[in-house]
Amino acid sequence: MGGYLNDAEHDILLGPEAIQARVRELGEAISRDYAGREVFLVCVLKGAWVFLADLARSLTVPAFVDFMAMSSYGNATQTSGLVQIIKDLEQSIEGRHVIIVEDIVDSGLTLRYLVDMLKTRRPASLKVCVLLDKPARRVSQVPLDYVGFEIPDAFVVGYGLDYAGRYRHVPYIFILKPEVHPT
Numbered sequence: 140m141g142g143y144l145n146d147a148e149h150d151i152l153l154g155p156e157a158i159q160a161r162v163r164e165l166g167e168a169i170s171r172d173y174a175g176r177e178v179f180l181v182c183v184l185k186g187a188w189v190f191l192a193d194l195a196r197s198l199t200v201p202a203f204v205d206f207m208a209m210s211s212y213g214n215a216t217q218t219s220g221l222v223q224i225i226k227d228l229e230q231s232i233e234g235r236h237v238i239i240v241e242d243i244v245d246s247g248l249t250l251r252y253l254v255d256m257l258k259t260r261r262p263a264s265l266k267v268c269v270l271l272d273k274p275a276r277r278v279s280q281v282p283l284d285y286v287g288f289e290i291p292d293a294f295v296v297g298y299g300l301d302y303a304g305r306y307r308h309v310p311y312i313f314i315l316k317p318e319v320h321p322t
Contacts, residue, residue, distance in 0.1 A: 152295055153288060153312040158270075159193065161287045165268060166197025168285060169238065177201040179235040179262070181228065183253070184208040186242035189299035189307065190270045190287075194240060205230050209249055222252040237262040241269045242299050244283065245276035254281055271295065271312070 169178065177200065182191040184206050195202050208226035237257060244250050250267065257265055268285035275292035290312075296302050297309035306315075 149313040149315055151311055151313045152290060152293070153298075155298075155310040158287075158298055158310075158312065162190065162193045162270075163197045165285050165287060166194055166199075169194075169268065170197075170199040173200045173236060175200075176236055177203060179230075179232055179237045180204045181232070181237055181239045181257070182206045183239065183241045184226065185307070186299045186301065187240050187270070190242055191240045194268065203230070203235075207253070209253065222249050232257065232260050232262045234261065234263050236264045237266070238285075239265070239267045241267065243271040243273060243295070244269050244281070245273040247277050247279035247281050251279040251281045270298075271300075 178198070180191060180195060180202055182188060182204060185208065188206075191204065195204060205228045206226060207224065207228055210223045210225055239250070239253060239257070241250060250269075254265065254267065266284035267282065269283050270287040272283060272286045272289045273292060274289060293314045294302070295312050295314055296306040297312045299307050300312065301307045302315055
């Protein structure tokens with residue numbers, strides 16, 4: 140598909156058409172839920188930027204966008220459990236309708252930390268929109284208000300998700316074979 144990798148290196152999990160259709164559905168749901176209001180989208184970098192761009196374009200309500208960068212992975216394929224804020228929001232979320240836009244939730248530790256921290260900043264509301272939910276890895280429960288896809292316990296990349304900084308540009312989501320990413 141598209142010549143990004145050879146078939147021996149990966150197995151496609153979600154193709155671009157399926158991803159785009161589901162992102163449009165998420166945008167429609169958010170637009171219905173927030174009719175007449177502006178949403179404040181908090182994009183969690185770096186993985187969610189592709190998802191955020193497509194999601195924001197699918198909204199029919201006004202949207203403000205800001206970015207946060209957090210780390211709990213480094214170059215590993217499993218979370219370290221330690222969350223570090225690398226870039227904080229530039230705008231206040233007090234009194235605003237905030238939606239965290241995240242690429243994937245697996246252990247839930249990073250997202251739980253982010254939700255708890257943002258609640259202290261007194262938003263009018265706070266919800267979570269995640270492209271991929273990997274419940275088999277969940278350690279910390281966190282409510283997911285908008286979910287793109289539930290996926291199996293596999294290391295996935297593409298459509299913004301990476302392995303050591305690679306594959307973010309690929310327009311589909313795939314499972315890298317272990318020989319490509321030794322853990």
